[in-house]
Amino acid sequence: MPESDSIRHFRTGAINFTLKGGRLRALTCYGEEIFSLVGLALRDPNWGTIPLRVGEPTIVEHSNHRQISYTAENHLNGARVFGWSVTLILAANRLSVAVAGECLTPYRANRAGMYLRIAPATAAGQPASIHHPDGSITDTSFPTFISPHQPMQRVAGLHWNTPGGTHIELSLDGEMFEMEDERNWTDDAFKLYAPPLDQPFPVAYHRGDRIVQSLTLAIYPSQEGFRPLPRLHGCTPLYAREPAQRLAVTRRDVLPGGVVPAVFRSPVHLAFVLGGEPVAELRKLLPLVPTLGVGFVSVATVADKMLTGDTLRELFPLLQQSFPHIPRGFGSAFYFTELNRFPPPDDLDYDFVYFGNAALVHETDEWSIIETAAGQAATVCAARARYPRQEVWVSPLSLYPRFNPNRTDGGRATEEVYRPERQLHDDFIAGWVLRCLLHLAEAGCATVELSEIDPARSLFRWLRREGVTAIRRISPASQRHKTEVELRAGGSTYYILAEHVAPYCFSVVPLERKGI
Template sequence: MSHLSRSIALYGTDEEIPPPRLLRAGKLSAELEAGNLRYIRWQGEEVLRAVSFIVRDKDWGTYNPEISDLQVTEDSESFTVTLRAVAGDSAQRFSYDARIEGRADGTLTFHGRGRTHGGFLTNRTGFVILHPIEGIAGAPVTIEHTGGEINETVFPEIIDPVQPMMDLRALTHNTPGGLTVRTLMDGDTFEMEDQRNWTDASYKTYVRPLALPWPYRIEPGEEIDQTITVTVSGAARTGAAGGSVSLRAGAALGPTPPLGLGLRPEDARTAQEAVASLRDLNPAYLVLHHDPRAGHDRASLESMLEMARALGADPWLEAVITATDDAGAAEEISALGQTAHDLGDPFGTVLVSPAPDLKCTLPGSVWPDAPEAAALYDATRRAFPGVRIGGGMFSYFTELNRKRPPVQHLDLVSFTTSPMVHAGDDRSVMETREAHPAIIKSVAQIAEGALWTVGPSAIGIRDNPYGAAAKDNPDNIRQAMNWNDPRQRSLLGAAWNLGYFADFATGGAAAVALGACIGPFGAVSAASDFPRPWFEAHGGVYPVFHVLRGLARLNGAEMQALDLPASGALAGFAARQGAATEYWIANMGPTQVEVVVAAANALGVAILDADCFAEAAASLDHMDRLSDNQSALTLDAFAIARIRTGD
């Protein structure tokens, strides 16, 4: 595709997404999207983030349902939605009917009934309910169990690694605005997990306890029949919102941490072809992934080291250890240390993980055989004397939280995240920033004073701990668990990366790695076997390149607080270099945002948005071109601004 549409610029894809339909019944409102409900509100205050009837495959991937016979009736006092849907693939299909009713008295019901004719293998089919986290974390909740027992507890504040609430029939809680919300679940036994583990901005109450076998088979003729009833009472106390956002650099937060990129052996040769652009990006370090199961060896290490040397980047070794016993792991690490010594001892940081830890072990399950963590780390220190030893998880914070390392044997704790393990839509991806403060607080507790780092993280998932593999994406669409996600190449992706770095850098990370040099998580367009609309014909750099390049140049500069709310319209970062303060700001949504910069000195501003997308793709120094004296800005959808004051 040679034509650059606004959709390609904003999202990296021309996939059409029908807008949600707003349903109203008196003070009750909800958004109908893909047959499910989002943003259930009473008098404007959010009471639930979502109620959804979902169908998942054996790898925890969520099917996009094919909806038919959609009927919506609505008046001032009520709304009713009925639909039929089919979810599945070429191997299996599950059909269901749904009925949604909302009333002005504050009652909302969602009924789903489904069946399969040929049998259906699934990890979850039925309802999930999402509770928002802002103003809810740490707040009281009343639990009604399936046997009728009632007890009082609280929503977790520090992220719970397992299920904080189990055997659920109903939950009752109060919103920050003073509403009382009761959620009744009929048709099966429900339990709750803390979805902040995956950076989702919610607590999730879901059907079918994880202690039961999975995947499980729904037999032909078997019926799934469930109902969710939400009852809201009280009057919301909500304040007015809107207007421009004012930026003012505040308290000093310490030096900006180094920014890194990921690199895998299969991308090393292609990355060499983009070395000029990547050298200009100037990452502080490269995380070199080494996994003998994928055929990685000395030659593959050499190819990645060559790339690190070409960029002047510090090489970090991310080594998967395949042996499952202590003696075998020690021998494997010793051999790897000898290889590194033969290559000139290039690694200043070595991260290690047993291969079994790359896969999820659900709460209550038996952990697979793996080397004892302390013994593994001590063997690594012997094999790599004098270097910094890191451990934790190469997969997600979830797994780190469930299997916490003995930090006294480590110099640093590491993990990664992805914003689309459970949902792939744009809003869910951007909402994950709301979970970052809890991730930061929780990982600091896990690290017990040790340094901690995050990444390489990207919108797409590097690996799938919950199934066989990440999803291929030949149609270039938005979907959960994408390996190649189109937004990596878009302005939305650039905004997400800026917000991610800002959150974890100001939150105390010793280093932050984002994405990769090239490939599906890359910053530079390169030949590939996945779709790259417009870039296939024009090449160049993705919008995220300009964000990473700017942040890399702030390494060591004094960070300053901006106090932007995690759920707000803007994400950003400020740092002081000498007499100048530099702001990097992103509009995190699809609508324009007015920004006012509270600074007495002259302003220099550079903008990256849809209007200059093509120009920026061809210009490595696009964000160096500062215009003068713009204290008030209008940022278009997912636009990035670099603002410099005090020169």
């Protein structure tokens, strides 16, 4: 049999592992190691391990799972002692391993078949439930200190939670298993093996004798740690044009005296972006604006860094008169900088503040773009501290700055802003937006409005269509090369992986949820 020494890495949904030499190594879920090893062993009457030769795996991709198959043989002194056929089925949060062995040469063995090594780093001290072959259940715990004897016996199934809250359900079939604490011999594992040591050994195997074993691992995500997802709006630029006495839809950006409603979802946010005469412009615009479907109204300016307190005192009553029962706010048409440097007087009554965030302001490399997600969270935290009674919105979230309030050439802030001549991959853009949503949710942002990012618009539509209400971090914030999150939508949970380095990846996998 041709022998394989390949190393394969597999990832499906929440489950990750490496296949090397016929062994599953470092099986992790949500960054926590569950199994350090799943393998085959043939032990001689003196507990020596018979060498195993493993063939090249065959991988078949299906619509909702991946099948991995390979064969293996134990060889001793040139003789083929045992032959094995192994099939793995890997789905979003479920793994099954089926093992079929056949004796090829008569042999006496203390142990033959599959074994599992559970990682103490995520199991030691954790409460567990042992499911026995007769259907009974024993509540116990994984040992914290090294157990001198078998801590778990007559094991047909084992349930426990990791320190991170992930619920693990392990089912074993074909033989009765038991556990020993391999830390006695400095192996960092709780090992499950069959048959139990209280059964007679060695066992005499004859040619043609078969061993059939299987395991099923089901992983259910924790329902803790989720943060409310901000409301999601999209921005479609509109501006008022005389003498048509109506709002003319264009694909242009906002002009002084313009109106920018976020029509991506209802209710609409009607943002009046005003010019050099804000009060007069708002008086002129209000009769032209339909009130049906409007859920939020706000004012901002592109003629100056920010609207002054005196101007806001005149604008807010006009908004109150036209939209008497609708939340109102104000914002910066540029960056958080303006909102931070020019706060309004404390005596004003309003419901929310907003500002725009753009990634490509200073640096243009991909890692710098990814790092802006954490910077956006910082702006929201600072805004919430400065405006403790109001909601904080990011509007819009964009890759490129819309305006430049710091021009030195005498041009208007609304003139075309320089954009780097580079194309970003769609999956990279969607991954950046996902990372931004995660950071903004953790910072307590109430609403995110989107502009000019087509790949992200598709993500926003999917989030809204599925009814996603909460998001949870999986990968640590320090990992710049990828973002892993879970999303909650009603009775469904989704796992999303975004790889931020070439060849890029943005994958969505539905997970099973368990009422525990």
